[in-house]
Amino acid sequence: MRYLLASAILSLTFSTCAIAQSGPIAEATASASSENQFQPATLASLVDEVDIPYETFTLENGLTTIVHTDRKTPVVGVTVYYRVGSKSEPRGKTGFAHLFEHLMFGGSANVPNFDIPLEAAGSTSTNGSTWYDRTNYVETVPTGALDLALFMESDRMGHLLPAVTQDKLDKQRGVVQNEKRQGDNQPYGLADYAIGEGLLPVGHPYRHSTIGSMADLDAASLADVRKWFIDNYGPNNVVIALAGDIDAATAKKKIEHWFGDIPRGPDIAKVSAEPVTLAAPVSREMTDQVPVTRIYRAWSGPALTSPDSVPLAIGMHVLGGLASSRLDNVLVRDEQLAVSVAAYAQQHEQLSFLEIQMDVKPGIDRAVAEKRLDEVVRQFVKQGPTQDELNRAATEMVSQQIGALEVVGGFSGKGATLAEGLLYADNPALYKDQLDQMASLTPAQVTAVMQRWLSRPVYRLAVIPGERSESGAAMGGWGDEDTAQQISPQTRGADSDTTGPEAAKLAAETEAQAAEPRTAPELSQTRDLTFPDIQHATLSNGMAISLAHRDAIPKVLIAMEFDAGYAADGSAGAGKQSLMMDMLEEGTTHRDAIAIAEEQERLGATISTGTSLDTSSVMLSALTANLAPSLDLMADVIRNPAFTQEDVARVKGQRLADIAQAEASPFGIARRAIEPILYGPQHPYGSVGALGTTAVVEPLTPADLRSEHSRWLRPDLARITVVGDITMEQLIPQLERVFGDWQAPAAPAPGKDLTTPTPKGSARIVVIDRPNSPQSALMFGKVLPLTGQDAGQEPLDLANEVIGNGFLSRLNTDLREDKGWTYGIRTSLSDVKGPRSFEVMTPVQADRTADSIKLILADMKAFPTARPVDDVELQRVTQGNIRGLPNRFQTNAQVLSGIIANQHLGRPDDYYADLADIYRAIDGKDIDEAAASYLQPDNMVIVVVGDRKVVEPQLADIGLPVEYIDSAGE
Structure with missing residues (x-):
């Protein structure tokens, strides 16, 4: 995927909340x-609420398009699925489908950069992902930018090869390898590799990880890349979903215009990838730098389209997915042998991974906890769920699906739901069949399926605290790397076939794709954001109420927030x-x-x-009917x-x-x-x-x-904010x-003194040793002389986008796309009532820790003195944000978040309605002045979490004081 940072590292400050009672x-x-x-x-009535009407058509070249019309917001979700994923990779090419996904964003014959024009047109960040069965590419664009998005998608589908170079391959190889390091560097980061290896034999298409092995990534050549494109990226292997402000007749004209002349490619052969039953139980133990022991139980399971798929998913949800699951109730709440448990079916086109995991409570004997886990699972498999458990699990899943109807694009929107149904089952309405089956399940059906699949020999894995015993670099591959030829740094990525018939074919195809230049279309007019009207009322006890009525789905969101x-x-x-x-x-x-x-x-x-x-805060998401x-x-x-x-x-x-x-x-x-x-x-x-x-x-x-x-x-x-399918007359x-009868206590309300002075900033590096880390986690920070409630900070927000907040930011372009030292970097300005902070965060490969620090400091210092905002950046962050405003408020949750932000920061109700005009009034000078005043690296503290023996020798020539601490807060 092209996410800037894995969600696990974005924030670790979330917790929970409560409210006060006023007596009997x-x-x-x-x-x-x-x-x-x-x-x-x-x-049954809830299932009836879930409906995604669609029409389909197929071009002569085999490209199939699904169209769903949703006019609530002037945006269209563009979702492109290629019928190829990591299961199609041969020996020696693990990680290749995902590496190629990254290369698809490197430009094509007529599009030097995919991200800049689309984001300037108001698109969400273009993104992609790879999994075992498919590779997909997504963007949600204003209606007036749809032709631009389709032009770009068609150009890389039919005209990619002339722009694929060795330099781009090498840079994206570095990015992907840092993505792998980032995942491997997390606690329990090697467990998925071990589960694949334990469940499936060498050569099974689902055995190796999608990220692949370091050796295979090193070995990828330019000829391999070009051949992968020709063999797999023909239009006959593609499903496009257009969902949103579009109809089928309009869509057909546009798809034919942009994609109709792309020739068919080879059909992708279906691989054999059946579930595997182990001959006997298998156990493996790994030590890792983890705080508690984690226990896994795993089996391979049936295909997504199997009749057993839905009952198995529901059964696993009852076992360990519900908040009231069997495992939670026994192991966490009652006997307190574990601090967390989970059970789930990770379902794919040809098989599934059935997994149970338990984090053993510190101080509890591991053998006791494991024995009890196995007993609970065995008892559930034998007896099965109750009808009430099935109904609760199904109701929860249907409610979630109703909520998903708000989103047209992205990885989990309505377009993706339809596309995956067509791709995996030749049925865009597969989701509907699954919900109908879910609603009619009986305990006997689920019990029979659980017995069929979970009574087979199990794979057991234990990850226990200690020094890491495995290397992530050596894991994730085909499985026979011990006998494979090793790739040296000098020969990595060398073309295996630069002459001969195959090379001649590739050259001819490349020349054909470059033969006819194509021109990007102009943007057409798009409706401005219409932010919902906010109504206000007061309960009899004085509590303030705000409501935004939206009836796109039959759900209501209610947030009660406390200061x-x-x-x-x-x-x-x-x-x-x-x-x-x-x-x-x-x-x-x-x-x-x-x-x-x-x-x-x-x-x-x-x-x-x-x-x-x-x-x-306390948040309630409820079905209107309930x-x-x-x-x-x-x-x-x-x-x-x-x-x-x-x-x-x-x-x-x-x-x-x-x-x-x-x-x-x-x-x-x-x-x-x-x-x-x-x-x-x-x-x-x-x-x-x-x-x-x-x-x-x-x-x-x-x-x-x-x-x-x-x-x-x-x-x-407290105050209450509500968004959804209800009127104020119904709500109050x-x-x-x-x-209404909840009264405040007699004692004065407490407060927080946010004017307390903060320490004078001093530039320095603080190192926290984390041995055996393949990456260093970098966090830069300083407190600004601003509070979140100070007005007129929009130029600062846009300056932050220029330097580091977004895929196209200077820091991400430099550190990731050009140098390949990180999977992503992001800067942020805290949205708080009191003093704001400015922070930079990125994981970088350990041997580039100091180089990365120097580069980040240099880029920040250069903005704006040596490098003021340029016209392209100004267009992207002003006009792009203006055109992209409707994208930001598709869902009830997004609207609720916007209203709460206005309340929190003292902004008027019509702030977002006026934001386009605010952006129009901002010029390059305003952005440069904000960067000069607030985003300079002076007095920034740099926290480095990494392997001290690797990091320390690199820091001597940075020119900043360095101190070493063991940890923080204890």
Whole structure:
């Protein structure tokens, strides 16, 4: 994939949240259940809500297009699936499909750069991904940019070869190898390799990883790349989905115009890739730099289109996917042998991976925990689920699918759903058949399927704490590398066939693709963003209500936010607020944790709690038909938490394990170190993050958490924001019923002093040793003389996009695309009420740590003195953002986030409606002045988490003081 940074390293500050009760009156009111008044919608009626109408057509060259019309937003999701993935790779070519995906963004005969024109036209970032069965490319564009997107997709489909060069191959090889290092460098990062090796024999198409082995990536040649394109990227191997502001008649004209002249290619032969039954159970143990022991159980399973696929997915969800799953209830809640569990079916076109995992609770004998895990699984396989469990699992999945109807493009939008159905089952409506089957399942059907697949010999894997015993560089390949010829750095990527018939064929094809120059189309007019009107009201207790009515899907999102957050802890109490929030769903005075989880599942609702720096929040996602009972549950969770001794002890154990996990992750370590350095221990923002520290969390008692709840979660510190399928006339009575009588306590509301001085910044490097790390995690940071509520910061936001916030930013172009030292780099400006921080984060290959630091500092310093913003960058960040505004608000969640941001930062309701005019008024001088004032590298602290013996010798000539610390926050 082309993601800038893996989600695991983007943020480690998420936790949970809670709310305060005001005494017996509030409790009595909130406990009045409405279950007898409001009956949840039936599963069958919910399935009927999920519908994606479509039309299809196929060109003479074999290219098939699916069209779905959705006019709610003036955007079109363009989703292109090629019927080739890593399972098509022969021996010695592992990782090749994914490497080629990267090369597809390097330009074609008539398109020097795919990203710049599209993002300037308002597209989402163009992206792609590779998996066992397919490679896909996605962008969501304003309607007026659709022809531009189709021109570009057709140019690389039919005119790529003239632009493929050895230099591009070498650079993208470096990027992909750093992507592999990034994944390998995570705790448990080698487990997937081991599972593939353990379940499937050498040569099985699903055995090797999609990322491949370092040796095979080294061996990829230019001739290999060109041949891969000719053999696999013909239009007859393609499905295009267009979803959004488009109709079939218009789409057919455009597809024929742009793709009709591309000749057919060879048909991709289907490989043999059946599930494999092990002859006997297999066990493997690996040591790794992990905080807790993780146990895996794995089997290969049936194809996505097998009749067993849906019952098996539901069965695994009941076993270890639901919040009230069998494994959770027994191993985490009841017997407390584990801190987390999971079970799932990862389903592919020709087989699936059935996996169960358990993180053993520290202090628990591993053998005891493993034995009990196997007993619970064995009992479930023997007895099967109840009908209630099946209904809850199915309702949860259908509710999620209804939510997915909001998105037209991207990797999981409606276009992808239709395309994958056609690709894997010759049926775009496969999702509908699966939901219908899901809704009618019986316990006997699921039990029979679970017995058929999970009674076979199992693959057991244990990853235990210690020094890493395996090398990720040597894993992920075909499986017979011990006997394969080794590739030296001097001969890597050398063309294996530069003369002869095959080379002549490639040369002729390349010449043909370059013969007829093509011109990009002009952009046509696109409607501006129409941000929904915001209505306001007040409950009888004074609580403020804001509503944006949107009826595209039958769901409602409700957020209750409190002016608290983990800034309420300060460094001395780090972790208290978020642990209190974690406890909200662990039991009320009327329901225990299992009852809370089961009720959400029956309703198709999701209640989540969160603690950001400035706010603590409770979020409800509910089906409109089930809103009343869902609100009853939300109110009980908020107002009446129980904080029992047993529940607090259990959740504290899980929190301590979460802290240990963060302290094992490269960016977890860096994140926990940098905020205390930047803000200092006296400032509310100067803590290690929401998770807190062991020293604070371990001694917390139920009484401490009750006090925290009463102090901060109170109606006079709260406001409610709602987006979705409901009117204010319908909403207010519902909220009055569950929150209207909730009164603030007599004690004055607490506050946070965000004006506390922060330390004077001083440029230096802080190194935290993490041995055996193939990459170094870099985090740069400084506090700005600005608060999030200061007006007029849009030029600074755009300057941040120029330097580092986006795929086309200067830092990403330099460090990733040109040098190939990282998989991605990103800069960010914190959106907080108090002092903002500016941060840079990137994982870089360990031997380029100092070179990367120097390059980042030089690029930042050059902006704008030596290199002011240029016309292309200005067009991209101003006009591109203007045209892209409708893309930013497709979903209820995006609209809710926008409204809350306005409230949080003191902006007017019509801020996003006016944002286009604000951007139009910004020129290059404004952006340069913002960069000069705020984005210079002066006084930046640089935290390096990596292998000290590799990193230390590189730092001597950077010219900054270097200090070494063991860890942060303890």
